[in-house]
Amino acid sequence: MAKNEQDVEQELPPPRNQPAMPEGFRQLKTQVAGHTFEDSNTEAVGLLQDPTAGCVLKPMGKPECGERELRFYESLAAAGASGDNDLALLRGHVPRFYGPLKLVVNQRERTFLRLEDLTRGMSQPCVMDVKMGKRTWDPESSRNKRKLEEAKYVMCKQKLGLCLPGFQVYLPKENEHPKETKILRHGKDYGKSLSVEGFKQTMVLFFNASDSKTKRARTELLLKEVLRQLQEILSWFNSQRLLHFYASSLLICYDYSRMDQSSKCQSLLNGHHIKEDHPTNWVRVKMIDFAHVYPAEEALPDENYMFGLKSLIDVVQSILHR
Ligand SMILES: Nc1ncnc2c1ncn2[C@@H]1O[C@H](COP(=O)(O)OP(=O)(O)OP(=O)(O)O)[C@@H](O)[C@H]1O
Ligand SMILES: [Mg+2]
Numbered sequence: 001m002a003k004n005e006q007d008v009e010q011e012l013p014p015p016r017n018q019p020a021m022p023e024g025f026r027q028l029k030t031q032v033a034g035h036t037f038e039d040s041n042t043e044a045v046g047l048l049q050d051p052t053a054g055c056v057l058k059p060m061g062k063p064e065c066g067e068r069e070l071r072f073y074e075s076l077a078a079a080g081a082s083g084d085n086d087l088a089l090l091r092g093h094v095p096r097f098y099g100p101l102k103l104v105v106n107q108r109e110r111t112f113l114r115l116e117d118l119t120r121g122m123s124q125p126c127v128m129d130v131k132m133g134k135r136t137w138d139p140e141s142s143r144n145k146r147k148l149e150e151a152k153y154v155m156c157k158q159k160l161g162l163c164l165p166g167f168q169v170y171l172p173k174e175n176e177h178p179k180e181t182k183i184l185r186h187g188k189d190y191g192k193s194l195s196v197e198g199f200k201q202t203m204v205l206f207f208n209a210s211d212s213k214t215k216r217a218r219t220e221l222l223l224k225e226v227l228r229q230l231q232e233i234l235s236w237f238n239s240q241r242l243l244h245f246y247a248s249s250l251l252i253c254y255d256y257s258r259m260d261q262s263s264k265c266q267s268l269l270n271g272h273h274i275k276e277d278h279p280t281n282w283v284r285v286k287m288i289d290f291a292h293v294y295p296a297e298e299a300l301p302d303e304n305y306m307f308g309l310k311s312l313i314d315v316v317q318s319i320l321h322r
Contacts, residue, residue, distance in 0.1 A: 019106050025049065028056050030119045032166035033129040033188065033249070034289070035061060042106040054120040055098060057112035059105075065291035070113060072290040073097040086240040093233050094287050118284045124181065124256035128167035128206050129249045129288075132308040134158060138246040138292040149247075153192050156199045160315075161308030164191030164199065165249070169206050170256035181256065200315055206252075208259060209319050218259045223320040225279035226252060230313050233287065237306050241299045246292040248305070250285060250312070258282040 019027065019037050027037060028047040036046035048057040060066025077097060079087035096116035102109055119125040134157055137149040153163035168185040184205075194202065204210055207226075209219045233250070258277070296302065 019045070021048065021105055022103050024052065025057070025103070026051070028117075030125050030127050030168065032127050032168050032185070034165070035059070043108075045105055045110060048103075048105070048112065049117060050114075053098075054117050055114050056095075056117045057101065057103070057114055060100070060111045060113065061291070066111070066113075068293060069290045070100060072293050073113065073115075086236070086242055089236055090240070090287075093236060094290075118251055118253045118286055118288075122253065122255035122257075122282065124170040126167075126169045126206065126208075126254050126256050128169075128252045129165050130252065130308075130312060131163045131165055131247060131249045132161065132312075133246065133248075133304040134161045134307060135304050136163075136247040139294055139297070153194075155195050156191070159196050160199060160311040161304070162199065162312055164194060164202065166191065167202075167206055169208070171205075171208065200318070203315050204319055207316075207319060208256070209322075220320065221279055222254055222259065222283060223316055225283040226254075226285055227313065227316050227320065229283070229285035230309065230316065233285070234306065234309050234313065237302055237309065241296050241301060244294050244296050244302045245287070245290070245305050246294070247289065248287060248292065249289045250309075251288045253284045255282040 019042070021027075025048045028049040031047050034046070035044065038044040045059045047059070049055070050057065058069075060070065073094075074097075076087055076091050076094065079085060079091070082088065095118055098114035098116075101112050101114050103112055104110075119127060131153075135149075136152070136157070137146045141149070157163045165188045166186060168183055170181045170183055173180040173182050207219060207223060209223065230250075258281075
């Protein structure tokens, strides 16, 4: 069984063969999807974390994909400081980019993209990677690659324009002290077998939205904040005619520890905590994975991405209004 297919009751144990890592860096424990370290293959590299800088480091994988993603982030950085064009506006919806960095991992020098860690500051990070669009192959894909992509995650992808390569969530332990939690982690095998109904149920689980009276107000706050951030991304897509995103994801992150009612009471009692308690501090929804971003064909909107995004908004709305 793959490491991330397990239900775990506590932090995942470190893999048996720790990759050789430069000082100050470690594996990104909250990575829920994508290419990861493998015990038996030192060439396989996943994301690293630089906890003091609040960064993650994404390895530049296949040359053309890594280069495309680097060019994407560089073009955003060059898009002008005023933030008044579509490319500059997109900066608000993606992790901050701190440039490429060469590091020796497992005795080999590799180039990494340094990105804002979307889970930084979260003590109990819940993370979900949602891949967007019915079509996940890019314009340069071979017939074979198209066929492979079309055979994956069939149910959710075709009906919702969404697929679920992985997630982790903190949940309260049943029948035990309310402060005790367990982590549930699932990888792509789980997502591949999901029906539309199963996808919706998984979202309920991920947002800790099953009928627990104690947390209802916090769940509502969480869902409203996720919706607000999703709507902002949708309004960017409504106006832009520059780019089409294939096999790109939304990363939804929130801190379970902030779901606790007591932190809210604390902030009400103590004026200076109110700002800190604002959901923008513990809920983050950003676009990630730009290995397959292309100029928009015929300057058309990215209907493929928008179809998935609208159905994700519908699912979250249906949970909020249950
Ligand atoms: N900026 C970030 N902050 C926190 N976690 C991240 C960030 N970027 C990626 N991750 C984590 O790493 C996982 C994989 O990221 P990503 O999709 O960019 O890589 P990949 O699928 O391996 O890339 P590629 O398709 O380019 O080979 C995500 O699901 C998420 O858990
Ligand atoms: Mg990915």
